Amino acid sequence: xxxxxxxxxxxxxxxxxxxxxxxxxxxxxxxxxxxxxxxxxxxxxxxxxxxxxxxxxxxxxxxxxxxxxxxxxxxxxxxxxxxxxxxxxxxxxxxxxxx
Amino acid sequence: xxxxxxxxxxxxxxxxxxxxxxxxxxxxxxxxxxxxxxxxxxxxxxxxxxxxxxxxxxxxxxxxxxxxxxxxxxxxxxxxxxxxxxxxxxxxxxxxxxxxxxxxxxxxxxxxxxxxxxx
Amino acid sequence: xxxxxxxxxxxxxxxxxxxxxxxxxxxxxxxxxxxxxxxxxxxxxxxxxxxxxxxxxxxxxxxxxxxxxxxxxxxxxxxxxxxxxxxxxxxxxxxxxxxxxxxxxxxxxxxxxxxxxxxxxxxxxxxxxxxxxxx
Numbered sequence: 001x002x003x004x005x006x007x008x009x010x011x012x013x014x015x016x017x018x019x020x021x022x023x024x025x026x027x028x029x030x031x032x033x034x035x036x037x038x039x040x041x042x043x044x045x046x047x048x049x050x051x052x053x054x055x056x057x058x059x060x061x062x063x064x065x066x067x068x069x070x071x072x073x074x075x076x077x078x079x080x081x082x083x084x085x086x087x088x089x090x091x092x093x094x095x096x097x098x099x
Numbered sequence: 100x101x102x103x104x105x106x107x108x109x110x111x112x113x114x115x116x117x118x119x120x121x122x123x124x125x126x127x128x129x130x131x132x133x134x135x136x137x138x139x140x141x142x143x144x145x146x147x148x149x150x151x152x153x154x155x156x157x158x159x160x161x162x163x164x165x166x167x168x169x170x171x172x173x174x175x176x177x178x179x180x181x182x183x184x185x186x187x188x189x190x191x192x193x194x195x196x197x198x199x200x201x202x203x204x205x206x207x208x209x210x211x212x213x214x215x216x217x218x
Numbered sequence: 219x220x221x222x223x224x225x226x227x228x229x230x231x232x233x234x235x236x237x238x239x240x241x242x243x244x245x246x247x248x249x250x251x252x253x254x255x256x257x258x259x260x261x262x263x264x265x266x267x268x269x270x271x272x273x274x275x276x277x278x279x280x281x282x283x284x285x286x287x288x289x290x291x292x293x294x295x296x297x298x299x300x301x302x303x304x305x306x307x308x309x310x311x312x313x314x315x316x317x318x319x320x321x322x323x324x325x326x327x328x329x330x331x332x333x334x335x336x337x338x339x340x341x342x343x344x345x346x347x348x349x350x351x352x353x
Binding site: 006007031032033062081082083085086087089090094095097099 | 114125129212213216
Binding site: 105107139140179180199200201203204205207208209213215217 | 232235237239251259262263265266349351353
């Protein structure tokens with residue numbers, strides 16, 4: 001399953017809920033304000049780094065750039081464009097949006 | 100692949116409508132089909148003909164109209180959610196149609212993937 | 219086509235296809251409309267003979283709590299509608315244990331019969347779905 005998270009981990013618990021329900025074989029895509037979870041030097045990013053050991057984590061580049069966060073995304077989080085977003089949805093049998 | 104898209108939020112207030120649009124556009128560019136875009140909750144506000152956003156920014160409603168016309172996409176606004184929020188035939192933007200929640204379920208059944216964009 | 223199917227010719231729509239639909243409820247009632255409007259989707263969806271499950275986790279567990287008296291806020295109390303789900307053959311209602319316990323809730327607090335599952339079990343339930351609707 002592909003999981004998307006679109007809200008900031010500092011605002012809402014969507015990221016934590018997602019992480020508690022994303023098992024091996026799944027993937028996580030951070031979009032919109034969800035990209036704030038992947039920023040170096042933050043507690044959520046540590047959780048993300050830990051997660052990447054079992055589940056691939058992606059971030060939508062356009063959302064990272066819009067927020068002036070280019071260059072601050074932790075290693076291990078792969079950037080994708082909207083085309084990559086589409087590919088991820090196609091690749092996994094279903095998608096769950098953690099709103 | 101056939102994608103169903105659900106838009107749960109109105110234009111401008113949340114990024115959902117923008118992300119949904121960019122996703123739809125990217126999917127079409129890759130040769131996929133969009134089965135339907137279903138607007139629910141405040142998402143029905145994407146269909147108002149009365150929108151007048153500032154000229155120097157994107158016109159979200161018109162963008163949907165244009166996309167639908169270019170690619171023959173079915174834009175469906177939920178009747179119950181629309182009535183609650185004052186979206187009716189008389190103020191419906193071009194390219195949208197008002198119908199029931201069954202259209203959303205049908206999309207879930209007939210499309211290969213259903214993606215939700217919300218708050 | 220009938221109103222109850224939301225304008226759909228049933229046979230055309232499903233042509234015998236049965237998918238596993240999961241409705242994910244994570245938000246409390248009344249503070250936002252998502253709880254009510256997601257329930258409205260479930261009721262319409264019942265006519266489509268799909269394999270339906272409802273998941274209540276995070277603040278979604280508050281949706282099915284007994285004793286909702288909404289006269290003071292002058293908002294329609296829609297909680298009795300959860301009891302109607304059984305009549306629509308929608309019986310797979312899952313409540314996440316961790317969410318319940320964090321909120322000090324017990325199964326006696328709920329107005330419908332639910333299956334309490336751990337986060338790990340909920341993960342398996344979610345992963346097995348064909349279509350997941352989030353509100």
